[in-house]
Amino acid sequence: MNNKLLNEQEISWLQTHDVGTIKTVKQFDNALTNDVFLITNDENNAFVFKRLNQQARSEQDRKEEFLVQQLASQQQLTPQVLAHNKYYKLQQYIQGELIPEDKTNMSELLATQFHRIHKLPAEGAPKQRLVFELQRLKKQLTVNTDEIRFATMLALASELDQRSGCDTLCHGDLSLNNILQGDDKQLYILDWEYAVIATPAYDLAFCNCINQFSVDQSQALIAAYYAQTMGVKQSCLDSLQKECDLYLKLFIYINELWALCFIENE
Numbered sequence: 001m002n003n004k005l006l007n008e009q010e011i012s013w014l015q016t017h018d019v020g021t022i023k024t025v026k027q028f029d030n031a032l033t034n035d036v037f038l039i040t041n042d043e044n045n046a047f048v049f050k051r052l053n054q055q056a057r058s059e060q061d062r063k064e065e066f067l068v069q070q071l072a073s074q075q076q077l078t079p080q081v082l083a084h085n086k087y088y089k090l091q092q093y094i095q096g097e098l099i100p101e102d103k104t105n106m107s108e109l110l111a112t113q114f115h116r117i118h119k120l121p122a123e124g125a126p127k128q129r130l131v132f133e134l135q136r137l138k139k140q141l142t143v144n145t146d147e148i149r150f151a152t153m154l155a156l157a158s159e160l161d162q163r164s165g166c167d168t169l170c171h172g173d174l175s176l177n178n179i180l181q182g183d184d185k186q187l188y189i190l191d192w193e194y195a196v197i198a199t200p201a202y203d204l205a206f207c208n209c210i211n212q213f214s215v216d217q218s219q220a221l222i223a224a225y226y227a228q229t230m231g232v233k234q235s236c237l238d239s240l241q242k243e244c245d246l247y248l249k250l251f252i253y254i255n256e257l258w259a260l261c262f263i264e265n266e
Contacts, residue, residue: 005037010051010088014039017083017090019047030098030177033057033193033262038093046093048079052086055140056262057193059086067124068169068195077116078189096182107217111224113179113189114203118229120169128164128198130157130250137257145257153253160246170203172196175210200225201240205247209255218248 005025006014014022020041028036035051052062062084069091072078079092103109134157138150171178172194180188196202204225208218222244226237 006049010049013085013088014047014049014090019090020045033191046095047082048091048093050089050091052089053262054087061126061193062086064125065193065195069192071120071124071169072117072189072192075116075120076186077120078192094180094182094188096180096184096188099176099179099181099187101176107220107224108228109187110174110179110207110221111228113174113187114171114200114207114225115228117171117174117189117203118168118200122167122169122197125169125195125197127166128161128196128202130161130254133157133254134257137254137261140261141257143260145260149253153250156246156250160250164202165199166197168198168200168203170196170198170200170206172198172203172206173210174203174207199243200229201243201247204240205244206251208244209248209251218244 005027006022011022019039020043022039023042023044024038024040026038028038033056034053037049037051039047039049041047057065066081066084066089069078069081073080079094081089081091083090099106099109131154134150134154138145171189171192173191174189178190180190182188204222207213208221213221219241222241223237226240230236230240
């Protein structure tokens with residue numbers, strides 16, 4: 001085992017939860033918020049272990065994340081959580097591959113995943129709170145920010161918070177790195193820590209933002225989602241597109257602040 005990756009307290013916690021004797025530990029390179037590891041024991045059973053970022057999410061956030069992931073795992077949308085506390089999470093490991101960026105029919109695939117997510121009961125997660133998230137990020141910044149731009153974005157966040165229907169459970173972070181195709185050919189949605197109860201435009205816009213989709217790709221995703229879930233009225237599709245554009249503008253800014261807090265300072 002690579003002893004440099006896990007400390008004694010973490011190993012003790014894992015053994016308390018019946019992981020057994022740890023044989024190998026491998027860190028996932030594509031995880032940004034938390035440190036994530038693939039652990040294999042002496043019986044060749046595999047688990048995913050997360051060292052949770054204490055600055056990125058609060059203890060209450062983590063409790064709500066657990067409730068949402070339980071809800072999603074009951075519908076076989078995501079791996080099961082086996083144990084968790086304020087600092088760590090242990091979950092089921094599912095063998096598979098991430099969705100490639102050049103996959104054909106990407107818009108339809110993502111739209112289908114959103115449809116699966118949005119059919120879940122709108123419970124467990126906090127309601128959309130973009131003003132709160134912006135203010136929390138600003139407090140964590142160690143560099144100065146443009147106050148005029150921040151005020152403009154805060155006003156937009158307030159507008160979106162007030163007008164959101166808050167009737168849909170949203171994943172809140174559907175990057176391609178969070179969709180796993182299991183060896184059983186089923187698609188699994190990973191990492192629910194940014195789940196909120198909001199509106200479909202919230203999820204669509206953040207997906208377009210985090211994956212850095214082009215304008216054409218963004219519009220194709222919105223159209224595919226609309227066709228699968230809402231109907232074919234062009235006026236309503238235009239309305240959804242405009243709502244997504246507003247969220248996208250704000251999410252680009254939020255991601256800039258997030259990077260300043262958690263990536264550029266590493």
